[in-house]
Structure formats: structure tokens, C-alpha cells
Amino acid sequence: MIICSLKKTIIVYLLCCSVPLIAQPLKLVYENHVLKTTEGNNAAMNALLMPYRVQLTDSMHKVIGFALSGMIKKQPESALGNLVADALLLMSQKKFDTPVDAALLNYGSIRSFLPKGDITVERIYEIIPFDNTAVLLPITGELLQQILNRFSEKGGCLVAGIRFTIDAEKKAVSIVIGNKPLQPLQVYTIVMPDFLANGGDGFIELRQLKYDSKNYLIRDALLDFIKLQTELGKPIDYKTENRIIYANH
Amino acid sequence: MLIINRRIFLKQSTRLASGFWAMNKATAFGPVTEEIKLTILHTNDVHGHLDPFPNDNSKMAGLGGVAARAAAIESIRSKTDNVLLFDAGDIFQGTPYFNFFKGEPDIKAMNAMGYNACTLGNHDFDAGMENLAFQLQQANFPAIVSNYDFTETPMDGKTIPYKIFHKQNMKIGVLGVGIELKGLVPKELYGKTKYLEPVAQANKTAALLKQQGCELVICLSHLGDWYYDNKISDAILAKESFGIDLVIGGHTHKLFEEPKMYKNKKGGDVIVHQAGWGGTHLGVLDYTILLKNKKKLVETHTVVIAKKTSE
Ligand SMILES: [Zn+2]
Numbered sequence A: 001m002i003i004c005s006l007k008k009t010i011i012v013y014l015l016c017c018s019v020p021l022i023a024q025p026l027k028l029v030y031e032n033h034v035l036k037t038t039e040g041n042n043a044a045m046n047a048l049l050m051p052y053r054v055q056l057t058d059s060m061h062k063v064i065g066f067a068l069s070g071m072i073k074k075q076p077e078s079a080l081g082n083l084v085a086d087a088l089l090l091m092s093q094k095k096f097d098t099p100v101d102a103a104l105l106n107y108g109s110i111r112s113f114l115p116k117g118d119i120t121v122e123r124i125y126e127i128i129p130f131d132n133t134a135v136l137l138p139i140t141g142e143l144l145q146q147i148l149n150r151f152s153e154k155g156g157c158l159v160a161g162i163r164f165t166i167d168a169e170k171k172a173v174s175i176v177i178g179n180k181p182l183q184p185l186q187v188y189t190i191v192m193p194d195f196l197a198n199g200g201d202g203f204i205e206l207r208q209l210k211y212d213s214k215n216y217l218i219r220d221a222l223l224d225f226i227k228l229q230t231e232l233g234k235p236i237d238y239k240t241e242n243r244i245i246y247a248n249h
Numbered sequence B: 001m002l003i004i005n006r007r008i009f010l011k012q013s014t015r016l017a018s019g020f021w022a023m024n025k026a027t028a029f030g031p032v033t034e035e036i037k038l039t040i041l042h043t044n045d046v047h048g049h050l051d052p053f054p055n056d057n058s059k060m061a062g063l064g065g066v067a068a069r070a071a072a073i074e075s076i077r078s079k080t081d082n083v084l085l086f087d088a089g090d091i092f093q094g095t096p097y098f099n100f101f102k103g104e105p106d107i108k109a110m111n112a113m114g115y116n117a118c119t120l121g122n123h124d125f126d127a128g129m130e131n132l133a134f135q136l137q138q139a140n141f142p143a144i145v146s147n148y149d150f151t152e153t154p155m156d157g158k159t160i161p162y163k164i165f166h167k168q169n170m171k172i173g174v175l176g177v178g179i180e181l182k183g184l185v186p187k188e189l190y191g192k193t194k195y196l197e198p199v200a201q202a203n204k205t206a207a208l209l210k211q212q213g214c215e216l217v218i219c220l221s222h223l224g225d226w227y228y229d230n231k232i233s234d235a236i237l238a239k240e241s242f243g244i245d246l247v248i249g250g251h252t253h254k255l256f257e258e259p260k261m262y263k264n265k266k267g268g269d270v271i272v273h274q275a276g277w278g279g280t281h282l283g284v285l286d287y288t289i290l291l292k293n294k295k296k297l298v299e300t301h302t303v304v305i306a307k308k309t310s311e
Helices: A002-018 A043-060 A079-096 A121-127 A141-153 A204-208 A218-231 B002-029 B066-079 B096-101 B104-113 B129-137 B198-211 B234-240
Strands: A023-034 A063-067 A102-105 A117-120 A133-140 A158-160 A162-166 A172-177 A187-193 A212-217 A244-246 B034-043 B083-087 B162-167 B170-177 B216-221 B246-248 B260-263 B269-273 B281-291 B300-307
Touching (some): A023 B269, A043 A121, A043 B066, A079 A187, A133 A141, A141 A162, A141 A187, A212 A218, B034 B066, B034 B170, B034 B246, B066 B083, B083 B216, B198 B216, B216 B234, B234 B246, B234 B269
Parallel strands (some): A023 B300, A162 A244, B034 B083, B170 B216, B216 B246, B246 B269
Antiparallel strands (some): B162 B170
């Protein structure tokens, strides 16, 4: 028996020798090593990071402007939302060097509030933590109506250059753009976050449109806008002004 | 065509003959089996998370940071000899560090941790190609991309298509594949960069690496692990590949509970793994490779996977 199986092994072994070995076995032991500073904190790495941390903290604590009143985010419209939308509209006109009809941002674009008093860079990072960029799109009045309808279903958005009413059916009505009623066939130049233009928040129809980008962050637009106001000696003073209203309210 | 075929045939027959000789020698003087241990460490989509995530009750609270990562890497290196450390792209973008320093501390930290190579992610283009080229110049490790043609761009000559690492008596070939930038990265940020079909480029490069005697071929990928549609992914690449043993993935920010295994075109096993994002985890892949006969070219591998149980 033993001899027999030994013979078999030898035969198999010899067979293996005469044909090229194609597949070789590997053993793989894996682990997803969880990284926690409590389990290991490299001193050299902390030393390497320190000057960057210090400089970052200094930059983040820099005061760039002054807010006359505290501003929160709210639907359908808020002072903070108006500030961000105006900043995007004005600064993108400068950046792209072209007239822009309106700015549109999803409500989720802003994540925090602006307290009364000194405005720090860090505060702006808290309000806009995402690195979305400003993009310009040519949009027909017809498509704009659809987009505003979608925003109305969600309770509102951030706008500059546009006013509208959200009716009882949660549709956008009485839309005014550039102080004129919305024209379905007219093509408007709209600035918005690339997030929306790439089909985010369910705006799949926007994905088909070609947009223009200068890799200009929405956050940078807000920072630049506030710095510009400060240079002009103006504090940040924003209120709601019926850009978006709910009907029957 | 005929000449090429004959050349391949000649090469194969010499290989066969030398292999046969080696095996004969082995039976005469005992087996030349050599067991090599190789540890592959990997990260992906770190996105500027040099500091740990803040303690805000989220799932990632307190995790990550380069200080913790460096400590873990140091500890692994102290215990084992053959270690390779890779990143699968999207090193940049995601914290104020990037907004202020454009990737400088990230590359410095990776230098200090002794990264062996990285590939490029779409977000690595976010501060422009001049910046990416500048930051990579400060790196002590190469950026490996086999499917971007950077001719006539500031990135020309700043990446390499593959690299061979020598560990013990083994050659490990590393290639890299990047995702299609069109539609994902603003045009002005990638300019004239040409995206080449990744499967063909990966197979071509892997074949070259095998030809040069690499026992193990690793592909650093920023394609993403898998998509609902037929968009090219690590899963498709693995199944369409010939000579790749391991795909270290990224882009989709997935923390694989265990590595995925696919059969390649030759019926060999291809492993795909991805380590989440934000630098909260370090992927640790401990390979034991039996070099039964080094004279023979290994075309594919069969892999037995097990989870690490304890230290
Ligand atoms: Zn990513």
C-alpha cells in the first residue's frame, strides 16, 4: 500500500516536472489594521506636522470681516443663504469675466451659521466644508422652471438674481429673473456648484449640459466676497427679503 | 508575425529546458523550495487627513492621522523584513491642509513613512497639474501610472509606467491604473492628458513585468472596485487580466471586510483589496510565497486567503 502510493506520488511529481508550472499557490493572511493614536503616536510625524498645524491654525483664526447680526440657515429663505448666493453671483461674474443671470445652490451647500461679530476664516470653512466649485451653465427658462420645481419640493434653495413663490402643490410659481418674468425659451447663464451640475441631489438632467469651470471654490467665493466688503468698509449685513416665499403664509 | 511567434516558441522552449534542468538538480540534491514572506501595506483615498478624525461621535471619530499610521508601519517593519507600502491615489483634497498647503505636508509625511509607490487619483489633480508635478518632485517614491499619457502637459516625465521591487530573492512588479478624468475632473485641470484604456495597458505592462521575471505583479488602481453598470472597475480589470496577482484599489472609498478574489483569463486567482478612506485603516496583506522553482516563470497563482487572527 505504502509503496503503491509512493509510486503514485513519484509519477505525479515527474509529470509535474515535465510540464511548465503555470499556477503556483500563495497564502494570504489579511488584516484591516485600525489606526488609532491611542495605540501608536509617532513623535517624528507630529514634529513634521507641527509647523503646518501652527500655520493652519493662524490662517483659520484670521478675521476677514464683521457681521452686523447673527445669520442662520433656514427654508424657504435665510439671510445666510442670501449672503452665500450673492457672493457666488458677484464673485463668479468677476472670475469668469462675464454677466451671470442668477446663482442657484442646494440648501445643503451650507452647513453652519454665522454669528454676530468678527468673521474668521474657520467660520467660513464651517459654513461651507465642501470643496465644490462654481460652474457656469446655459439653461433654458423651461429647464430652470423644472429645477426650481424640484427645489420647491425640497422646501427651497439658495438664490441670487431670482425670486419665486412655492405654491401649495410645492411648485415654483411667479418666477422673476433679472426683474422680468421667466421666459421659457430664453437661455440664462446660471452659476451653481459643480455638485449640482454633475447631477447631484437628483438633478440628472443637468448632467447632459456642458459647463464652464475655473476651479473656483464656492467657499473661496464667499471668502473673497467678505474680504471685498471689508476692503470697501462695509460690514456684512444680510436679511431675508422675500426671494423665496411660501404661498398662503 | 511568424518570426515573433517562433521567437516566443524558442524562448518558451529554453525556459522549459532550463526549468527541467533545475528540477532534475532539485531531485538530485533535494528540493529547492524557498518560502518567502512578503507584507504589502496599503492606503487609498486619504484625502488630506493628516490628523485623526475629530471626536464627534461619528463612525470615524478619533481614527486615522499620520502619527498613528507611521507608528503602525514602524511596528510592522520592526517585525518583518520584506515590507512594501503603497497608496492607491486621492492623497490630496478633503481637509484645510490641502486648501492651504496643496499637498506638501502629505507628501512629506509619506516620505517619512517610507512609501514605496503611489498611483494617481482624480483628486490629485485638484490644484492643477503644475502643482501635482511640483509636489511629486518632492516625493521619495514614484507615482506609477500605466494608462495616462502626459505628453505636452506639466506632468510629462513625472510618473513612471511600472517599477520592479527586489525583496529577498523575489522580484515584485508594480503597475498603476488611473480612472478616466473626463467628466470627473474639470477639463482645465487635466488639459491634454490622454486616458488610455486601462485593461489593455495593464495587461501589456503586466506581461512586460512577467517577462522581466517578476514572481508577483501588483496593480495600484484608482478605477473603483465595482459599478452597477459596465464601467471599468477593479472587478472587470481582474477578470480581464492575464498576469496581475493583486489589485490595490481606491476611489470608491470601500473598506473591504475581506479581500475579493476573481479568476483571471488564465484561470488564476486575482486578489482585490481596498482600505476605506481618510487614512483610518492600513491594509495589511501578508503573503507567503513558495518559490518551488525560480527558473520557471510563474504565469498565475492560486491563493488561499485567511483572516489574521492574533499577533
Ligand atoms: Zn477619493
